[in-house]
Amino acid sequence: MQLYLKSTILLSMFYCASGRDTKVILVSMDGFRNDYLGKTKTPYLDNLISSGVTMKYMNNSFVTNTFPCHYTMATGLYPETHGIVGNGMYDPEFASYFTMSTTEPRWWEGGEPIWITAIKHGLKAGVCSWPGSDVSIYGQQANKWISYSQPMPPRGRVDKVMAWMSEDNFDLGVLHFDEPDLAGHHFGPEDPKLIQVIEEMDSIIGYLIHKIESAGLMDKVNLIVTSDHGMTSIDLENKLVDLSLYVNRSLLEAVVDQESTFNLLPHKGREDDVVAALSKVEHIHVMLRRDIPERFHLKHNRRALSVFAYADEGWTMTMNTTQTAELANTGFKGNHGYDNELISMKPIFIASGPAFKVNVTVDPIQSVDIYPLICHLLHIESEPNNGSLERVNSMLKNHSRDGFTPLVTLTPIFIILLLSHLIW
Numbered sequence: 001m002q003l004y005l006k007s008t009i010l011l012s013m014f015y016c017a018s019g020r021d022t023k024v025i026l027v028s029m030d031g032f033r034n035d036y037l038g039k040t041k042t043p044y045l046d047n048l049i050s051s052g053v054t055m056k057y058m059n060n061s062f063v064t065n066t067f068p069c070h071y072t073m074a075t076g077l078y079p080e081t082h083g084i085v086g087n088g089m090y091d092p093e094f095a096s097y098f099t100m101s102t103t104e105p106r107w108w109e110g111g112e113p114i115w116i117t118a119i120k121h122g123l124k125a126g127v128c129s130w131p132g133s134d135v136s137i138y139g140q141q142a143n144k145w146i147s148y149s150q151p152m153p154p155r156g157r158v159d160k161v162m163a164w165m166s167e168d169n170f171d172l173g174v175l176h177f178d179e180p181d182l183a184g185h186h187f188g189p190e191d192p193k194l195i196q197v198i199e200e201m202d203s204i205i206g207y208l209i210h211k212i213e214s215a216g217l218m219d220k221v222n223l224i225v226t227s228d229h230g231m232t233s234i235d236l237e238n239k240l241v242d243l244s245l246y247v248n249r250s251l252l253e254a255v256v257d258q259e260s261t262f263n264l265l266p267h268k269g270r271e272d273d274v275v276a277a278l279s280k281v282e283h284i285h286v287m288l289r290r291d292i293p294e295r296f297h298l299k300h301n302r303r304a305l306s307v308f309a310y311a312d313e314g315w316t317m318t319m320n321t322t323q324t325a326e327l328a329n330t331g332f333k334g335n336h337g338y339d340n341e342l343i344s345m346k347p348i349f350i351a352s353g354p355a356f357k358v359n360v361t362v363d364p365i366q367s368v369d370i371y372p373l374i375c376h377l378l379h380i381e382s383e384p385n386n387g388s389l390e391r392v393n394s395m396l397k398n399h400s401r402d403g404f405t406p407l408v409t410l411t412p413i414f415i416i417l418l419l420s421h422l423i424w
């Protein structure tokens, strides 16, 4: 009997120490701007807020595009460190271009995403449709994953992740939805047609919560619902800057066009000429890489090319007006990628679950804080990162002043078990 008890206790100690008492699901709804909840009725997200924590907005990283922002959330690193500095990139050392379907590991190994950190600590993790989900990072991948580029309806994604969390008993699920970003680009963020898509995303979060409930996981799952960036209205006819009017393409070895930002690689020695030619153009900001503001956390990476340009909010740059006209014809009324200090570029943040306080609004955090927050929730050690547990402390029920809750204080039962074990 005593032996039985003792081994049960040892097992439960292991259970506590290995973090199996808690699960985390991280959800990103692409392009969900901080004020979208105010546009219509969102009962499920509203409930999530009153059962947990939220903030006016989350501060994200620059450039405010899908790949850099998602990889920042996943790694806790700024783009200049994790290396995914854009949705499109040119790497002068590789002498090659990156697109949103590039899965070659060498582009991604500037950082370690949370799902790899989790499996390195013996936890089980699945990642669905997140940028980088299908990449082998130093030879490792999540236990189960679905590629960013594999089409899959949103409820199908929820079913997948919830099967991982319940049947496979995974500790971490990471999930990305494409909307409301696509609708935001197509209609523009102020169009009434966007409202339907916001309502649809609300009901998908409702579906996820229903699945968590019916799996009996409500007291285990810490759910974080956030986004990568916001959205603003653009005007491809009247707010367009044609860079080719000022710079001859033959001066440039490489061009990375992201509409609201451009990376240019002039031939050696021509950098100053290119900056000079563009510096008087209105509505854009052009600079040598070394002059990129520190606050963008972009300049200390070779994929930020030697000349960088970013546009004022709502303005679009092009080097090919034919291409832009084609884009305009498909309907393209909203965009992002602009300065991350603009309120329109900032995403939402909501978190709810056993670790989070109930019905409180806290100060904004930064998207680099999500990685150390999840490590903390899963009781695993984080890799070096740019986030801060101090900034997330105010949303947690049991926080200690140094921002780290030692394992033994996690649960009083743990202490009792430990004591009784010592007495034997």
Ligand SMILES: *[C@@H]1O[C@H](CO)[C@@H](O)[C@H](O)[C@H]1NC(C)=O
Pocket (backbone or CB within 6 Å): 248, 249, 250
């Ligand atoms: C660009 O440079 C090339 C080569 O020097 C020249 O042939 C061409 O006319 C220039 N284009 C413009 C628009 O100035």
Ligand SMILES: *[C@@H]1O[C@H](CO)[C@@H](O)[C@H](O)[C@H]1NC(C)=O
Pocket (backbone or CB within 6 Å): 320, 321, 322, 323, 326
């Ligand atoms: C500009 O875009 C059009 C349409 O996409 C393409 O056919 C053309 O080759 C492009 N021009 C240059 C100079 O890249």
Ligand SMILES: *[C@@H]1O[C@H](CO)[C@@H](O)[C@H](O)[C@H]1NC(C)=O
Pocket (backbone or CB within 6 Å): 059, 340, 341, 342, 364, 365, 366, 391
């Ligand atoms: C968030 O951004 C706002 C404005 O862009 C800034 O005033 C605030 O200090 C930032 N907070 C954090 C935690 O980065």
Ligand SMILES: *[C@@H]1O[C@H](CO)[C@@H](O)[C@H](O)[C@H]1NC(C)=O
Pocket (backbone or CB within 6 Å): 050, 051, 359
């Ligand atoms: C949440 O807090 C607000 C005030 O901050 C209060 O009016 C509301 O009733 C609370 N909701 C719940 C569900 O506790």
Ligand SMILES: *[C@@H]1O[C@H](CO)[C@@H](O)[C@H](O)[C@H]1NC(C)=O
Pocket (backbone or CB within 6 Å): 077, 078, 081, 297, 384, 385, 386
């Ligand atoms: C971000 O964190 C990485 C890893 O610790 C570090 O190398 C880098 O200097 C940090 N960046 C900033 C701006 O502190």
